[in-house]
Amino acid sequence: MPELPEVETTIRDLKRKVLQRTFLDIWCDAKKLIKRPKNFEKFRKEIIGRKIMAIERKGKNILFFLDRDKVLLIHQKLTGHLLVGEWKRERNSWIPKEKGPLQDPANKFIHLMFFLDNGLMLALSDLRKFAKIELWDKDELFKSKEIKELGIDLLDEKFTFEEFKKRIQKTKRKIKQVLMDQKIIAGIGNIYSDEILFRAKVHIEKRTDELKEKDLRKIYKYIKEVLKEAISLGGESISDYRRPNGSKGGFDLKRKVYRREGEPCFVCKTPIKRIKIGQRSSYFCPKCQKL
Numbered sequence: 001m002p003e004l005p006e007v008e009t010t011i012r013d014l015k016r017k018v019l020q021r022t023f024l025d026i027w028c029d030a031k032k033l034i035k036r037p038k039n040f041e042k043f044r045k046e047i048i049g050r051k052i053m054a055i056e057r058k059g060k061n062i063l064f065f066l067d068r069d070k071v072l073l074i075h076q077k078l079t080g081h082l083l084v085g086e087w088k089r090e091r092n093s094w095i096p097k098e099k100g101p102l103q104d105p106a107n108k109f110i111h112l113m114f115f116l117d118n119g120l121m122l123a124l125s126d127l128r129k130f131a132k133i134e135l136w137d138k139d140e141l142f143k144s145k146e147i148k149e150l151g152i153d154l155l156d157e158k159f160t161f162e163e164f165k166k167r168i169q170k171t172k173r174k175i176k177q178v179l180m181d182q183k184i185i186a187g188i189g190n191i192y193s194d195e196i197l198f199r200a201k202v203h204i205e206k207r208t209d210e211l212k213e214k215d216l217r218k219i220y221k222y223i224k225e226v227l228k229e230a231i232s233l234g235g236e237s238i239s240d241y242r243r244p245n246g247s248k249g250g251f252d253l254k255r256k257v258y259r260r261e262g263e264p265c266f267v268c269k270t271p272i273k274r275i276k277i278g279q280r281s282s283y284f285c286p287k288c289q290k291l
């Protein structure tokens with residue numbers, strides 16, 4: 001699932017390509033993606049003719065601020081990612097007009113397409129069709145539970161060590177689960193939580209009430225470092241994520257534990273272990289990260 005670095009990368013790339021563009025029309029062959037309003041024709045009519053004034057991230061949500069106080073919210077969920085380019089319709093599928101990264105097989109699951117007034121298209125490629133698309137009145141969105149309940153953003157200036165500590169110490173759960181809890185801090189998912197805890201040398205199942213001050217300091221430091229590095233590299237593409245131009249992010253090469261089960265730890269050569277935490281495969285070095 002795209003996490004903060006991927007969503008941030010998507011937004012930075014989108015801003016360069018679709019700001020000030022107006023939606024001319026929409027095509028969709030998986031109408032269940034549209035959650036609000038649930039009626040696709042109603043959604044389509046509301047979107048057509050609206051201009052993209054700003055694009056912002058809220059947790060892992062992408063918010064397109066449209067004219068006349070509407071907000072298009074897109075959450076890419078497990079396998080969705082937004083692409084910008086030009087395609088043509090051939091034999092029931094969308095084919096990129098030009099050779100290049102949009103031809104990557106991860107980009108071929110296009111189920112939603114917005115046509116823009118400069119000839120470009122904004123597409124959602126989503127293998128499993130779990131993404132969420134909603135159109136809100138601006139006021140209502142910011143009053144909604146899902147936005148109000150989001151935890152502090154990792155790139156927010158207010159995300160200081162003291163704030164982090166306060167939030168973590170309210171819980172008595174496994175640190176990995178707490179890092180992934182969007183109501184506590186927003187933006188970290190399965191991949192980066194493993195990468196952060198490996199660098200901090202903290203076991204992924206360590207209970208938060210057993211963490212020492214020095215562990216908390218290390219975790220905080222590596223949250224900042226790992227996310228900054230991942231953003232500068234355009235995110236990861238071990239999963240289905242691709243940048244809006246279709247290309248892969250560069251974090252894969254920096255990965256130390258995620259999906260490296262059985263491979264030697266880069267620090268001590270012990271094989272990396274995989275366990276399930278809350279249904280999610282999680283990776284750690286049993287020697288560097290002691291419980």
Ligand SMILES: [Zn+2]
Nearest residue numbers: 265268285288
């Ligand atoms: Zn190790």
